[in-house]
Amino acid sequence: MENLKQIIGQNLVELRKLKKYTQADLAEILQYSDKAISKWEKGESLPDIEVLYQICNLYGVTLDYLTHEGNYEDKQEYVTDGKSQINKIVVTLLSISLVWFMVIIGFVYPLIMNGINLWILFVWGVPISCIVLLVFNSIWGKKKIKFYILTTFNWTLITALFLQFIYLDFTYQIWALFLLGIPAQVAIVLWSQIKR
Numbered sequence: 001m002e003n004l005k006q007i008i009g010q011n012l013v014e015l016r017k018l019k020k021y022t023q024a025d026l027a028e029i030l031q032y033s034d035k036a037i038s039k040w041e042k043g044e045s046l047p048d049i050e051v052l053y054q055i056c057n058l059y060g061v062t063l064d065y066l067t068h069e070g071n072y073e074d075k076q077e078y079v080t081d082g083k084s085q086i087n088k089i090v091v092t093l094l095s096i097s098l099v100w101f102m103v104i105i106g107f108v109y110p111l112i113m114n115g116i117n118l119w120i121l122f123v124w125g126v127p128i129s130c131i132v133l134l135v136f137n138s139i140w141g142k143k144k145i146k147f148y149i150l151t152t153f154n155w156t157l158i159t160a161l162f163l164q165f166i167y168l169d170f171t172y173q174i175w176a177l178f179l180l181g182i183p184a185q186v187a188i189v190l191w192s193q194i195k196r
Helices: 002-018 023-030 034-042 049-059 063-067 073-078 083-114 120-140 143-167 174-192
Strands: none
Touching (some): 002 063, 023 049, 083 120, 120 143, 143 174
16 A cells, blocks of 8 residues: 555656656645645555545646656656547536427427516526536636635525516515525535635
């Protein structure tokens, strides 16, 4: 196991230097301390599997790259060419397009069949798209992006509720809904400041 730690540590140093990152840069990206990065690179400890996965995505290599000896040129079979990241983006966008396809069907069908204009569905499509983005970002993405997605979800959900009440002709003090967004936004900001 000690030999494996050393191999992974050497590979982490090589990849970091190839990307011209300092330990502090990498620590900020991974949201760990630079001391933890230093321990990994010295082979004193190993990052957990989630962090190894994050590192592999960051550098465009497989886990096999990190566990095998040799330099970058010797291990080209373990280097990904960016197709994986492109595929993740395409799958995410396809899922969001499915949401909007359903929104358009929900708008067009009642309009054609009964002359009912359900424009409010387009408003609800935004927070629903944020949920889809949040799911895929939790699987593949970065914590920093999650902050922006949650912020967008918070305010578009409140806006959708506000417009839904207007759509239903219920207008009595509905502006107060926006007050709900304030503590939710504070919670999102505080949550984003938690370090691992």
